Amino acid sequence: MEETEKKLISVVVPCYNEEAVLMQFYDECISSIDELSGELDYEIVFIDDGSSDKTLDIMRELSKIDVNVKYISFSRNFGKEAGIFAGLSHAKGDYVVLMDADLQHPPKYIPRMYDAIKESGCDSVGMRRIRRSKKGRVRSFFSRRFFRLMSKLGNTDLPEGATDFRLMTRAFVDSVLSMSEYNRFTKGIFNWVGYKTQWLPYPDTERAGGKTKWSFWSLLSYSVEGMVAFSTKPLAIASVLGIVICFIAFVMTAVVVLKTLIWGEPVAGFPTLITVILMMGGLQLLVMGILGQYFAKAYLEIKNRPIYIAKEKNV
Ligand code: UDP
Ligand code: MG
Numbered sequence: 001m002e003e004t005e006k007k008l009i010s011v012v013v014p015c016y017n018e019e020a021v022l023m024q025f026y027d028e029c030i031s032s033i034d035e036l037s038g039e040l041d042y043e044i045v046f047i048d049d050g051s052s053d054k055t056l057d058i059m060r061e062l063s064k065i066d067v068n069v070k071y072i073s074f075s076r077n078f079g080k081e082a083g084i085f086a087g088l089s090h091a092k093g094d095y096v097v098l099m100d101a102d103l104q105h106p107p108k109y110i111p112r113m114y115d116a117i118k119e120s121g122c123d124s125v126g127m128r129r130i131r132r133s134k135k136g137r138v139r140s141f142f143s144r145r146f147f148r149l150m151s152k153l154g155n156t157d158l159p160e161g162a163t164d165f166r167l168m169t170r171a172f173v174d175s176v177l178s179m180s181e182y183n184r185f186t187k188g189i190f191n192w193v194g195y196k197t198q199w200l201p202y203p204d205t206e207r208a209g210g211k212t213k214w215s216f217w218s219l220l221s222y223s224v225e226g227m228v229a230f231s232t233k234p235l236a237i238a239s240v241l242g243i244v245i246c247f248i249a250f251v252m253t254a255v256v257v258l259k260t261l262i263w264g265e266p267v268a269g270f271p272t273l274i275t276v277i278l279m280m281g282g283l284q285l286l287v288m289g290i291l292g293q294y295f296a297k298a299y300l301e302i303k304n305r306p307i308y309i310a311k312e313k314n315v
Contacts, residue, residue: 010093014083020209050077105165123195188230
């Protein structure tokens with residue numbers, strides 16, 4: 001077999017306190033990639049996102065026993081999005097797979113994704129999770145709402161259950177990296193760069209060990225960030241809301257004037273007054289809050305800070 005004709009596949013794995021699963025992940029990943037060893041060389045790029053456990057030690061160890069293991073360690077926790085950016089920037093592969101360390105993105109699907117990307121000629125193959133396990137009913141309800149709202153607001157076409165588990169071509173990765181914004185919402189970025197994506201469904205799986213880093217509230221704020229990052233529609237909605245309220249106020253003024261002219265002025269109307277005052281106050285705060293969100297994001301972008309800071313790496 002011609003050694004030189006082999007292409008390279010990079011596996012990018014952001015990790016935050018994953019000591020419980022990292023070894024198992026590595027084993028499963030290797031045995032899956034092994035199936036492709038006739039066609040592909042591999043490298044694994046681990047990103048230690050400021051873990052406080054033994055995650056980095058395990059990475060160092062793995063890189064000693066396997067020269068194809070690369071790692072980058074952040075100076076603190078910068079978040080998964082920063083990890084993804086760092087991993088993609090260091091990946092050298094003709095193909096790049098992005099996946100979680102906790103085996104919720106089962107490595108056994110990599111060969112199938114590779115086949116799909118070759119057959120379909122797409123530049124990316126994404127995995128779509130079907131049905132969250134019974135546990136998180138509330139979560140899955142909100143997750144569905146999120147996907148719907150996102151596709152309405154952002155004119156994006158994000159299928160339900162779309163995960164970050166993805167195989168991409170070099171062209172796709174380079175396009176993703178060309179978006180150098182600070183406020184990174186990977187799902188939106190993947191969508192924004194275009195190309196054709198093929199979605200493969202797979203059944204939801206539990207974490208192999210360790211704990212999820214997401215609470216309900218962090219997920220909620222993440223979705224708000226996503227919307228602010230990829231849509232300016234909330235701003236438009238705010239103005240429309242203002243217009244509608246003005247119109248209602250106008251009609252109400254007319255009604256009040258007419259009523260006074262016809263029936264004189266009784267002292268009633270206190271509850272209405274309070275309701276209107278509260279509603280107006282609430283709406284104004286809401287709209288100001290929306291403006292504030294965009295302002296805050298713009299502020300952070302202007303500062304032009306680095307997306308992450310690495311304190312140790314072997315790439
Ligand atoms: N992760 C990260 N930085 C963070 C939070 C998470 O790199 O600040 C990684 C984490 O190690 C895992 C992936 O992102 O590999 C997904 O995280 P998690 O499994 O906690 O999320 P969930 O699957 O529950 O949505
Ligand atoms: Mg997970």
